[in-house]
Amino acid sequence: MRITQGAFSFLPDLTDEQIAKQIQYCINNGWAVNIEFTDDPHPRNTYWELWGLPMFDVKDAAGVMFELNECRKAYAGRHYIRVSAFDATHTWESVRLSFIVNRPENEPGFALERQEVDGRNIRYTTRPYAANQPEGARY
Template identity: 80%
Template sequence: MRITQGTFSFLPDLTDEQITKQVQYCIDNGWAVNLEFTDDPHPRNTYWEMWGHPMFDIEDAAGVMMELNECRKVYGDRYIRLSAFDASHGWESVKLSFIVNRPSEEEPGFRLDRQEAAGRNIRYTTSPYVAAKPEGQRYG
C-alpha cells in the first residue's frame, strides 16, 4: 500500500530536483514554505509535527532543501510533508502540499473497521495498522 496525500499523491515520488523546482515556484509566488513530519499519516491526522518554523522570507529553494535534508537525517524513517501557504489575503491558505519522504520499509496501510449501529445502520472507521505500535517504534 502506498499512502496518497497531497498534490502529487498519485504520481511517483518526486526527486530532489523536482522538489527544488516546486519549492522555487512557491517562493516565486511569495508563499511561505514549511516542513512537517509524522509516523501516523491517517487522512484525518492534519496535525503533523513541524520541523522548525515556517520559512517566510527565504529567497532560494536551496535553503528549504537544506532544511529538508536536515529533517530527513533526524526523521528519515517517517513521513515528511512540504506545504506552501499564501498569506496575501490576510490569512494563510494552503496552496501546495505533498509528501517528500516516506519510511524506507513497506507502508502497512489501513484496515476498514465495520461497526453495527442502531436501526440497521453501519459505520466504518479506517484504522492504520501501524498505530498498533507505540509512537517512535512504528517504522524501522
C-alpha cells in the first residue's frame, strides 16, 4: 500500500532534481524549509521528528539537499521522510507545501477496525500495521 500524504503523493516518487526544484521554489517564496521523518505514517500523526532545525536562512536548495541526504543515510529504507515549507508572514503562519521524499522499502498499510458501541452504533478507526512492532523496529 502506498501512503498518500502531502502534495505529489499520487505521482511517482520525485527525483532528486525535482525535489531540489520544489525546495528552490519554497526558498524563492521566502518560506522556511524543514525535513521531518517518522516510522508511523498514520494520517493523524502530524508531529513527525524534526531533522535538525528549520532552515530559515538557506538561500540555495543545495543546503537543504545536503541535509536531506544526511537524513536518508541515517534512516534509509526504514522511515518516511518529508520536506515541509513554512510561511511565517503575518496572517498566514502555516505550512504552505509538504511532500514525502523518501519511503520505506515495504509499506505495510493500515487495518480498518470496527467497534460496536452504545445502541447499534458502529465506529471505525484505522491502525497502521507498522505499529504492531515497537518504535524503532517497525521497518
